[in-house]
Amino acid sequence: MKTTEHHAVIIAENLKKIYETKVPIGLFRRKKKRVIALKGVSFSVNEGEIFGLLGPNGAGKTTLIKILTTLLLPDAGRAIVNGFDVVKQPEEVRKSVGVMLMGERALYWKLTGRENLEFFGSLYKVPKDILKKRINEIVEFLGIQEFIDRLVETYSSGQKVLLAFAKALINDASIIFLDEPTVALDPRRAIEVRQKIKKLKEEGKTIFLTTHIMQEADELCDRVAIIDEGRIVAIGTPDELKRTIKGKSAVEVDIVCSNPKTIVEKIQQIDGVHKIAWDVTSSEKGEIVRIRVICDNPREILPPMMEILLNNGVKIHYIKPEEPTLEDVFLYYTGKLLA
Amino acid sequence: MKWNPEPILAIFKMRLKVYSRYPGWIILDIIAPIIFSVIPFLFAVGIAGSLERAAEIFGNYAGTREFLFYIAIGSAVWGFSTGITWDFGMWLYEELETGTLEQILLTPVKVYELLLGAILYTAFISTINFFLSITIIAILFNCLHYVLSINFVLALLVVVLGIIPLMGLALFFGALVLKLKEPWAFFNFLTAFMVFICGVFYPITILPPVARAIAVVIPITIAIADARAIIFHLNFIFNPKIDLILLIVYAFLWPLLGMHMYKRVEKELRQRGEITVF
Ligand SMILES: Nc1ncnc2c1ncn2[C@@H]1O[C@H](COP(=O)(O)OP(=O)(O)OP(=O)(O)O)[C@@H](O)[C@H]1O
Numbered sequence: 001m002k003t004t005e006h007h008a009v010i011i012a013e014n015l016k017k018i019y020e021t022k023v024p025i026g027l028f029r030r031k032k033k034r035v036i037a038l039k040g041v042s043f044s045v046n047e048g049e050i051f052g053l054l055g056p057n058g059a060g061k062t063t064l065i066k067i068l069t070t071l072l073l074p075d076a077g078r079a080i081v082n083g084f085d086v087v088k089q090p091e092e093v094r095k096s097v098g099v100m101l102m103g104e105r106a107l108y109w110k111l112t113g114r115e116n117l118e119f120f121g122s123l124y125k126v127p128k129d130i131l132k133k134r135i136n137e138i139v140e141f142l143g144i145q146e147f148i149d150r151l152v153e154t155y156s157s158g159q160k161v162l163l164a165f166a167k168a169l170i171n172d173a174s175i176i177f178l179d180e181p182t183v184a185l186d187p188r189r190a191i192e193v194r195q196k197i198k199k200l201k202e203e204g205k206t207i208f209l210t211t212h213i214m215q216e217a218d219e220l221c222d223r224v225a226i227i228d229e230g231r232i233v234a235i236g237t238p239d240e241l242k243r244t245i246k247g248k249s250a251v252e253v254d255i256v257c258s259n260p261k262t263i264v265e266k267i268q269q270i271d272g273v274h275k276i277a278w279d280v281t282s283s284e285k286g287e288i289v290r291i292r293v294i295c296d297n298p299r300e301i302l303p304p305m306m307e308i309l310l311n312n313g314v315k316i317h318y319i320k321p322e323e324p325t326l327e328d329v330f331l332y333y334t335g336k337l338l339a
Numbered sequence: 340m341k342w343n344p345e346p347i348l349a350i351f352k353m354r355l356k357v358y359s360r361y362p363g364w365i366i367l368d369i370i371a372p373i374i375f376s377v378i379p380f381l382f383a384v385g386i387a388g389s390l391e392r393a394a395e396i397f398g399n400y401a402g403t404r405e406f407l408f409y410i411a412i413g414s415a416v417w418g419f420s421t422g423i424t425w426d427f428g429m430w431l432y433e434e435l436e437t438g439t440l441e442q443i444l445l446t447p448v449k450v451y452e453l454l455l456g457a458i459l460y461t462a463f464i465s466t467i468n469f470f471l472s473i474t475i476i477a478i479l480f481n482c483l484h485y486v487l488s489i490n491f492v493l494a495l496l497v498v499v500l501g502i503i504p505l506m507g508l509a510l511f512f513g514a515l516v517l518k519l520k521e522p523w524a525f526f527n528f529l530t531a532f533m534v535f536i537c538g539v540f541y542p543i544t545i546l547p548p549v550a551r552a553i554a555v556v557i558p559i560t561i562a563i564a565d566a567r568a569i570i571f572h573l574n575f576i577f578n579p580k581i582d583l584i585l586l587i588v589y590a591f592l593w594p595l596l597g598m599h600m601y602k603r604v605e606k607e608l609r610q611r612g613e614i615t616v617f
């Protein structure tokens with residue numbers, strides 16, 4: 001009998017977090033500043049699923065992972081991981097989870113990769129013989145034989161990320177937290193890592209990952225929560241999320257202009273435009289402003305849009321109506337483009 | 340459940356491996372204690388005019404003319420004890436700076452395991468330094484007979500007994516370092532203060548009463564004075580029995596105080612999200 005179907009292994013209820021920092025003003029004076037990182041976040045993750053937290057920089061993704069893995073105490077709300085309260089039973093939570101945080105500083109540079117894994121494995125009290133075998137399995141699983149016995153200080157950034165990933169598997173936990181696991185990897189390694197994450201799911205593990213890469217969330221995750229400015233603005237399977245903006249279309253425009261802000265404001269006034277966002281990228285042709293618009297019907301908005309662009313002396317590189325993607329879901333709910 | 344010392348040993352081994360990969364540190368660690376114990380002799384001889392004269396003056400207030408070895412014992416016990424007291428905090432700060440503290444705190448490792456693992460390493464290095472400097476000084480200044488006596492072994496026992504309260508002090512300082520995040524300023528200040536007050540180079544009887552009262556709260560003072568008392572047949576701080584009771588009381592008091600302080604600071608850091616901020 002399968003009772004695991006909808007068994008929630010991570011539950012967050014109304015989590016709030018405010019950081020208090022001191023900002024230096026002048027030489028010795030400091031001013032208190034409050035950063036509201038989470039404004040009441042609730043969701044649950046079912047056993048065996050890959051759950052993705054999608055959001056732009058500063059949205060609160062890492063803050064949320066740190067609370068769920070006991071590194072940070074919430075200011076309000078409650079979180080249960082593997083049946084244990086993150087505030088009241090931190091040790092039980094730590095035993096239940098494997099964690100990979102962002103950044104390459106998380107390893108001992110003066111030890112080899114293997115020595116790092118042995119060290120952390122021992123802190124989890126993995127018995128010696130099992131630990132040795134497990135390290136070999138993980139090394140093979142991730143394909144990191146080539147550098148595992150070198151000092152970490154000789155690793156490339158991507159290799160450090162892979163070792164950090166290996167470290168998250170060392171206690172063979174059933175729940176794995178990954179904070180932007182593919183961010184420092186080249187495209188080929190990123191694809192490989194995504195495949196490994198899927199494999200882990202096939203082994204029955206629950207995976208909670210953060211990302212700001214749309215395709216990653218779309219391809220990898222069973223369910224996605226979109227987080228922005230400390231709030232979850234939408235949650236569901238990638239298809240469900242796309243369906244919420246069904247009937248809407250996206251129009252993408254690449255232009256060269258000096259006053260994108262005023263142009264965007266004007267386009268926003270057009271009837272039938274739901275959301276608009278823009279972003280500047282530089283290419284060999286110079287600074288290109290990319291504008292993305294969510295609308296009911298591209299046929300209706302294209303003529304007035306062209307008029308605004310032409311009247312403002314804008315050089316148009318590219319303009320095209322497109323099928324909405326998960327990226328547009330994000331734009332629809334937050335009014336922002338992802339990085 | 341069976342006790343599993345694996346995390347403690349893992350921290351010990353990890354620190355030893357990291358240490359072994361910085362050859363410069365090893366050389367420094369061998370040379371430093373020797374220099375540290377030779378300097379006061381040169382100083383004393385310089386002030387008194389000759390070795391003979393220095394010994395005479397010293398004998399009048401310390402009770403033994405063997406001031407060379409007297410100071411060697413003091414600085415060796417001092418080096419050993421302060422190593423144990425400071426090193427935990429310095430290590431925690433280092434881990435905070437490199438970002439690995441966060442990774443350690445993600446595991447179910449317990450505070451006492453962290454402390455014992457870190458201190459096992461310190462004790463190992465400090466013991467080597469201790470015997471190295473004592474032996475070299477003893478050979479240089481003809482005091483080897485003191486080292487080979489049964490009293491020397493007894494004195495060592497006092498020093499070892501002093502380790503337990505020192506571990507409490509270590510936790511206490513470790514917590515303060517994590518909270519204040521300025522380990523060096525703090526370290527320099529307290530080192531100077533404690534060299535002055537613990538009687539490293541002289542008996543604490545020459546200190547004013549207030550300073551003496553503070554001194555006996557620090558277990559290092561008792562370890563230094565009693566190790567000397569046993570080796571040179573001098574006076575104990577109070578008497579052997581009271582000194583022993585004090586050390587035993589401190590062996591409970593300081594660890595409790597340290598644990599309380601550490602837990603509080605750790606919680607504060609988790610609250611403020613400062614486990615990676617330094
Ligand atoms: N220790 C801290 N002290 C003060 N403010 C902090 C601290 N850590 C994070 N913040 C702030 O809290 C907010 C959320 O940060 P968080 O790291 O959770 O974002 P994120 O979604 O992980 O972003 P990114 O994609 O850049 O990693 C940000 O505004 C950030 O500046």
Ligand SMILES: [Mg+2]
Nearest residue numbers: 061062102179
């Ligand atoms: Mg982050």
